[in-house]
Each structure stands twice: as structure tokens, then as C-alpha cells.
Amino acid sequence: MFRFFCLLLLFTWPDNHTVRNVTAQDKLKRLIIIAHRGDHTEAPENTLKAFSDAITTGVDYVEVDVRSTRDGELVVMHDATVDRMTSGHGKVSELTWDELQQLTVVNKDHPEYGQYKIPSFTEVLKLCKGKIGIYLDFKDGNVAKAWQLIREYGMSRTIVVYLNAEQHLGEWKAHAPEVPLIASLPDSVKDAGAYIKFHRVAGVQIVDGRYADYTSTFVHDINKNGQSVWLDVQEPGENEASWSKVLALGVQGMQTDHPREMVRWRDRVK
Numbered sequence: 001m002f003r004f005f006c007l008l009l010l011f012t013w014p015d016n017h018t019v020r021n022v023t024a025q026d027k028l029k030r031l032i033i034i035a036h037r038g039d040h041t042e043a044p045e046n047t048l049k050a051f052s053d054a055i056t057t058g059v060d061y062v063e064v065d066v067r068s069t070r071d072g073e074l075v076v077m078h079d080a081t082v083d084r085m086t087s088g089h090g091k092v093s094e095l096t097w098d099e100l101q102q103l104t105v106v107n108k109d110h111p112e113y114g115q116y117k118i119p120s121f122t123e124v125l126k127l128c129k130g131k132i133g134i135y136l137d138f139k140d141g142n143v144a145k146a147w148q149l150i151r152e153y154g155m156s157r158t159i160v161v162y163l164n165a166e167q168h169l170g171e172w173k174a175h176a177p178e179v180p181l182i183a184s185l186p187d188s189v190k191d192a193g194a195y196i197k198f199h200r201v202a203g204v205q206i207v208d209g210r211y212a213d214y215t216s217t218f219v220h221d222i223n224k225n226g227q228s229v230w231l232d233v234q235e236p237g238e239n240e241a242s243w244s245k246v247l248a249l250g251v252q253g254m255q256t257d258h259p260r261e262m263v264r265w266r267d268r269v270k
Contacts, residue, residue, distance in 0.1 A: 025269045032253035033266065034061040034135050036234045037078060039259050044085060044107040046076045047116040051127055058267075059259045061133040061160070066121050068141035073097035074121035074149070080139075084108075086118065093140070121146065125153035133158040135182075135255070140164070143171040150176075160206060169202065180205040182230065185213070192221035199225060206230050208255070211246045219250045228252040240265050 038050025039057050046065055054062045065078040069092060082088050082095070086103040097120070104115040128134055138146065138161055150156055162182040163169055172181060181204040189198045190213075207222060211231045219229050230253030233246055238258060243265060246254060256262045 027247055027250065028266050028269050030252070031247065031266050032061065032230065033059040033259060033262050034063050034230065034253060034255040035059045035259040036063050036232075036255050036257050037065065038062050040107070041258065041260065043113050044105045044116060046078055046085075046119070047105055048119050048123060048127055049114070049116055051119075051124060051132075054259055055128070055131045057260050058263045059132065060253075061135040062128065063135040063137055063162075063255060064121075064124055065137045065139055066141055066146065067092045067139045069097050069100060070094055071096045072142065072145070073100075074141050074146055075100060076119045076121060076124055078137075078139075082118075122149055122153070125149060125155055128158075129153050129155055133160070135160055135162065137162045138164060138168060138172075143168065143175050147172075147175045147179075162208070163204070169204075173203075182206040182208055184209045191218065192225075195222060196225065199227065206253075208232060211249065211251075214249055214251075216249045223250065223252075230255065 035054040035057065037045035038047065039053035039059070040050045041053075043049035043053055051062050051064070064076055066074050067077050067080070069075055075092065075097065077085070077092050079085065080093070081091050082100070082103060086105050088103040092100070100118045103118060105118055106115050107113045124134070134155060136159055150159055156176070156179065160180045160182055161172055163172070169181070169183075172179060183202050183204045185195070185198065185207055189195050195218075204227065206228045208230050209232065211233060214229065214231065222229055229251045231246055231251050233242060233254045234257040235242075238256065243254065243262060254262065
């Protein structure tokens with residue numbers, strides 16, 4: 001079941017005392033787990049089946065990649081083109097919703113996972129409402145329309161938005177100032193001083209990125225400033241050893257390609 005306290009952690013975690021005294025077990029209990037493109041261990045990524053499996057698995061968020069079609073429909077597809085994941089070819093932005101619905105989504109390395117339709121953002125909101133949070137990786141599209149749909153399906157309190165473009169920062173803050181925003185740190189931001197300057201401009205609530213770019217001291221400094229750190233751990237061979245290494249940095253969340261195993265790992269200490 002979706003743990004509704006996890007968004008609260010964005011604003012209550014951490015103070016200096018908590019950072020110094022929280023145990024490794026406490027960190028693991030509180031860890032927010034994000035299923036990268038859904039649980040695609042037995043289904044093609046970014047399909048309703050992958051998101052449904054993630055709900056069953058018990059993660060806190062599904063990462064959902066949203067793009068706009070030529071006729072303005074918000075659809076779920078990671079790549080700018082449909083070539084890798086479907087039976088068709090071309091850019092999502094140059095195809096209509098009706099044209100996309102003629103295609104089938106498959107994992108070409110695992111055809112046994114089955115064939116599915118490209119879901120609309122609306123369908124994903126319907127599926128996730130009241131069950132799981134959405135980590136919205138907003139690739140492109142109309143921010144006002146996306147926010148209207150989010151509110152319509154009652155997901156405004158259980159969604160976070162990852163920013164892919166600088167202009168999206170102002171748009172999301174204008175349309176949905178209450179929604180937590182996520183951004184990757186520029187390569188030049190490696191210490192507390194540089195981070196403070198970045199945060200004054202961006203003003204996001206969560207930062208993410210590759211765990212190799214972070215140290216425990218850097219994570220601590222970000223937390224002291226009032227922001228959370230959710231890192232990407234999805235990589236070939238990711239396992240409990242790599243997760244434990246990232247957890248030791250003091251992070252609040254991890255995005256994984258192996259959500260079932262990570263949930264079992266986290267839940268052992270409950």
C-alpha cells in the first residue's frame with residue numbers, strides 16, 4: 001500500500017539532530033522507493049501492466065515519462081521516438097493519439113512479456129489514484145493541461161515532478177506552486193557552497209542524480225538546507241550491496257529497476 005507519509009518526509013526530514021542520530025535501520029524503514037518506468041521485470045516499461053505490478057509490489061512511487069502527441073494528448077513514453085519500444089517508427093511529437101493507438105508496446109528482448117498499448121497520462125492517473133504516488137518525469141507537453149488532469153484525478157498531493165527543461169521550472173511553479181519539484185544538479189555543483197547558489201535559483205524540494213556524484217557530507221549539507229536527496233541506482237548489476245552503499249550516504253529515496261527486490265530488502269527491518 002502506498003505510504004502516504006512519504007511526501008511529509010520531504011518537509012520534516014531532516015534536522016541536525018535527526019541526521020546525526022538516525023540508525024541505518026531507521027534510514028531503511030523510511031526509504032522512499034521509486035520504480036523506474038514502473039515494475040518492468042515482467043512487463044514492458046511504461047505500460048499499465050508495469051505500473052499495476054509496481055502497485056502490487058509495494059513501492060512508494062512509479063516513475064512515469066510523459067510526452068505530448070502532435071494533437072496535444074499527453075502520453076507515456078520515455079524515448080522521443082516510438083522506435084525502441086513499439087512496432088512503429090517516428091517521433092511521439094509528430095504522431096497523433098489515434099496513430100499511436102495503432103501501435104503495440106513490446107520489450108523486444110523479452111517478447112514473452114506480452115504486447116500492450118501506449119497509455120495516456122489520464123489512464124495512468126486513473127490507475128494510480130489512491131494506490132501509489134507518481135514521480136512525473138515531465139519530458140514535454142502542456143504544463144497547464146497536465147496539472148488540470150492531476151487535479152481532476154485527485155493526485156495533486158501524491159505527485160512529484162522531475163524537471164527536464166529550464167522553462168518547465170517557471171511553468172510548474174506558476175501553475176502548481178504546491179507540488180514538490182525534482183532537479184538534477186549541474187556538473188559544477190559538488191559542494192555545499194555551490195549547492196546553496198543553485199538552490200537560490202532553482203528552489204526545488206528534491207535533488208537527484210547518479211549516486212557516484214554524492215558523498216555523505218554533501219547529502220548531509222543538502223538535507224540541512226531542507227531538501228531531500230533521491231538518487232538513481234538503476235544500473236546493470238544493482239543489488240543489495242550497491243543499495244546499502246547508497247543508503248549509507250544518508251539519502252531519502254532511491255529509483256530502481258528492481259523494485260520487488262528493493263522492497264523486500266527494505267521491509268526486512270519492519
